[in-house]
Amino acid sequence: MKTTLKILTLFICTSAFAQEHLTNYLETAAQNNPALKAQFNEYMAALERVPQVGALPDPTVAFGYFVQPIETRLGPQQAKISASQMFPWFGTLSARENSVEALAKAKYELFEETKSKLFYDVKATYYNLFFTEKAIGITLENNEILSSFKNLANIKVESGLASAVDAYRVEMEINDLENHLALLRDNSTVLRVKFNNLLNVDDATVIQITTELSESILLSKQTELDSIMANNNALSSFDYQLEGLEYRKKSATKEGLPQFSVGLEYAFIGEGISTTSNAGQDAFVFPTVGISIPLYRSKYKAKVQEVIYLQEAKSFEKSDKQNTLTVLFESIWKDYQDANRRFSLYQEQTELAQKSLSILxxxxxxxxxxxxxxxxxxxxxxxxxxxxxxxVADREAAVAFIEYMQGK
Known part of the structure; x- marks a missing residue:
């Protein structure tokens, strides 16, 4: 009982160690990966468009000088300056802002999608490294076993109880294992370079690989699929794009309504022949109000219809993405189930093979x-x-891919 408790404690500690290191690697990747940084900057750039589309048009200022002053009852008008501001229909600016803000949120979901994909790549590479290191260790152990077999065969050959062919056979097996071991070490080098590049650190950085992987919680198929449909970043991005198009349609509708302008005119008046009490005053202000009437309706109708077509297109794209995710989930769920079955099978087969080899x-x-x-x-x-x-590695990679589809 005490031995069992010690093994369980060691397993828990090893699993916690592995999870802690993997979490640290994910944090490093999130901070350093250039592709993720690029996606985040695109999101920040999209946010900067919100104040641009929500601002009023720049006011217009004009200055006029009369070469031949115009005589008025107050005196000769020598020059004038005017300023005007155009105001779109009520709610137009807020609709534009909301549209661009929704599209920025869609960009953020794509950033989250990139991050989830990065995390999956880091996890999958880590699990491949785990298997490769395990394979190297197991191959070395089997090489030692074969060496002991070789010694045993040589003893029997020398005593005349066996043929020299037995020694040759084990030598051939050792050569095959050494060749396989060299391939595994090359694979390990490639995976380590890939892992460090995902983290955007030096290729020679030492990677801590756990000796055991904790067993994942048994997953429920329908629960995982429902979570994908509710939380997938690409689907959320489509939702925000559709929201942005709805505000864009509202803005296009309001652009077909009148716009108003308010302005002032300031006139410079010189001394003249007028004898009125306010004659010669150097300025006179004229408040002005204007209205822009959109007469060419086909242009504005086309803008609205354009958005309607885009909405339909995005809706179809979202449906297609949902179908793709469903098929992809079925495929990865098959891999997950297969990995669980293979683990149970080969665990039992390993125990039987060990017993058989000992007897032989x-x-x-x-x-x-x-x-x-x-x-x-x-x-x-x-x-x-x-x-x-x-x-084990395939099972954890399948779980990591399901988590990626769930936006984790």
Whole structure:
């Protein structure tokens, strides 16, 4: 009982260690990854458009000088300056602001989508590294086992109890394992470079890889699919784009309504022949009010119809994305289920192969049984151990992809 508790405690501590390191790596990736930074800056740029579209048109200022002053009852008008401000129909500016703000939110959802995809890539690469390091360790262990078999075969050959072919066979198996080991180490190098590039750190940075992965909580298919449809960043982006188009249609409708202008005119009056009490005053203000009437209705109708078509297009795009996500989820759910089945299968097969190999080794040491059976069983044991850890890595990668589709 005490031994079981110690193993359980060690497993929990190892899992916590692994999760802590992976969380730190995800934070580093979020802070450093250039693609993610680029997406965030696009979102910030989209936000800067809100005050641009919500501002009134720039006021118009004009100055006029009369080469030949115009005589008025107050005196000769020498020059005048005017200023006017155009005001769109009520609610037009707020509709434009809301449209651009919604599109900025859509950009933010795409930023979140990029971040979720980055996190998945980091996790998947980490799990591949976990498997590769496990495979290297298992291959080295099997190499040691084969070396012991080689020594045993040499002893039997020297004593005349076995053929030299047994020693040659084990030597061939060792050569194959060494070649496979070299390939695994090359794969590890490639994965480490990829992992560090995702984090945007130096390629030579040491990566801490856990020795065990914690078992994921058993997932419910319908619950996970519902979560994808409710939280997927791409779908949320479509929702905000549709919202922005609705405000854009409202703005296009209001652009077809009259616009108003308010202005002032300031006249410079010189000394003249007038004898009135206020003659010669140097300024006179004329308040002005104007209205812009949109007579060419086809242009504004076309603007509204354009938005309606865009809304329909976005709705179809969203439906297509939902269908794509459903198919993608079914595929990754198949991988998740397959990984769980493979893990259970190869865990049991590994235990049986270990017991069988132990019996065969004892029999070979005391009897003259066929050495090929030992090598065949050793190959099976190597395969089952590798497949068991591959199933663990594949299962965690499938869970990570489901989380990515859920916007986590």
């Amino acid at each position: 080794e004892s029999n070979y040491a005391t009897n003259n049984i066929d050495f090929v059976e030992i090598l065949r069983m050793e190959r099976k044991l190597l395969k089952y151990e590798l497949e068991m850890h591959k199933a």
